[in-house]
Amino acid sequence: MKHLTILISSAGRRVGLIECFRQSAATAGISLDVLACDMDPGMSAACSAADGAFAVPPYGDPAFVDAMIEIVRNHKVDLVVPTIDPELTPLAASLDRFEALGARVHVSPPCVIDLARDKLRTAEVLGAAGVPVPWTVPFEVGRVATELSNGPAFLKPSAGSASRGIRIVNGPDDLPDAADEPMVLQQLLVGPEFTVNLFVDQAGVMRSAVAHRRLRVRAGEVEKGRTERDPMFRSLAEGVARALPEARGVLCFQVIVDRETGPRVFEVNARFGGGYPLAHHAGAEYARWLLEEVAALPSTAHDDWRAGVLMLRYDAAIFEG
Template sequence: MRVTILVSSAGRRVGLIECFRRSAATLGIELDVLACDREPQLSAACQAADRAFAVPKCDDPGFVEAMLDIVREGGVQLVVPTIDPELAPLAASAERFRSVGARVHVSPPCVIDVVRDKLKTAQVMEAAGVPVPWTVPLEAAHASAYPIVWPMFLKPTGGSASRNIKVANSSADLPEVPDEPMILQQLLIGPEYTVNMFLDQDGVLCNAVVHRRLRVRAGEVEKGQTERVPVLRELAEGVARALPSARGVLCFQVIVDKRVGPCVFDINARFGGGYPLVHYAGAEYTRWLLEEVVDLPSTAHDDWRSEALMLRYDAAIFRG
């Protein structure tokens, strides 16, 4: 049995490709890994793939067409997005990919619309009973529409990878005319966790792995350790109820604040950067996705190892 996958915006996601390859070998699948990026010659993951392709930026009108061309020519059965900005165009085009035989690993647009907007995320989660930090749009703060207790956290409404975030100690720290929509969010202080989720094709939450973010670099966990924290498992169930159309792999960030308890402050509807730790702990999301693609019985479970530790380091791929 042969399966071809396409890892989009592959960047440095060598570890994710390796997880797919190990899962395929376990299932007896011959796996072809295609990868694409704006500059594949400068992408480690593209160099680690079997074939690599250049595509436009994901906000370019030609991005989806370029992806569809790769899918058609390569006989791709599964497309795996890896960054937040590409989720919306791929979700909107999922039926086009399906018509040429490829499943895009992405939740429907109604889910992406929520998780790509941090204000909507806070509103939808709060309405579902999931604890979130107090959140307001920046313009409401400028209008003095709410009493604000400083300091607050300032971040782009549609940001990712810790881009343009900062602590605002007073209204003097707020931009008058921001370059993009911004929110102010209650500043949380305490240990930070990622909760990784796998939902099957019926939307059933099959697995939730918690790992503590011991060290973070550019918004991605660098050192992490899995922990069984029952209250965070309950939060995963709440997130799944709040997003009933979600499918596949998601992850969300939680800070356990010493004053208000655990609060969900960010959701990513894709493989998180720390997924290799989840895989190592025994939750093989890559295997479960491949099982769905080739219509094998699912082996999804929630039995994973606590205290699995990941210590990332920089490695290099050499060419020429």
């Protein structure tokens, strides 16, 4: 039996992701140890659910990567799984250090991460590849952009996530005089919102694309959702993969089917999304396929997942002491 050790970074509340990896390992015949780290592991449910937990500095601290390297070295970690966008940049820049220890970091190259972390570049690159995107302009241009005459828009941080700092702008008078960080002005989309999860294998082939409707969202993360199969989402996924040829592993993107302009892709996350457990339980076991790659086992990747699978999240608790 193959044995692997994985490290979930910025583990927070990602108990569901840990359970997906454990279930996948058992199904694939892999013996698995799950480690987790966070700034305050004693207050993290996922760290409590892991086989071992460690405190690390925040992702913006120069010591963050060093702390991760130390865990990998001391515990012979085979796979590091980041869970939040801001930590992707320092980890992607340090891939050679992890590889020297025999560990794979589940992160795409810096060129992919840089693009996904910049909403303006995301819109430009996806649009150039033929993916339908909302009109998007820098905040400075947006102050005088004629696009505002077409109706309301979103003002959002260019590198924001989890719906942080988003506001609706109805006209030039609603724009602030200045911003504390780079901002973009983007077409306000009105319609049902979906997340599409992708799995791209090590050869760069997209093996699966699973869409779910975001029925209810809390703090930017899907709370209730249902998988839906539509050729439109597969086509959008192929376009995103074509636009990001160096992307590897698990990614997801957000799309709103606007009632006037049709589908528009407006965000890419180059990591496991918060709603990944829904795709997993629908039969798209990306966690298993990732473990198979790391363990050098034959891939069971496929696109034969189930539509109509409903996820209803609820709050649970872990008790200690």
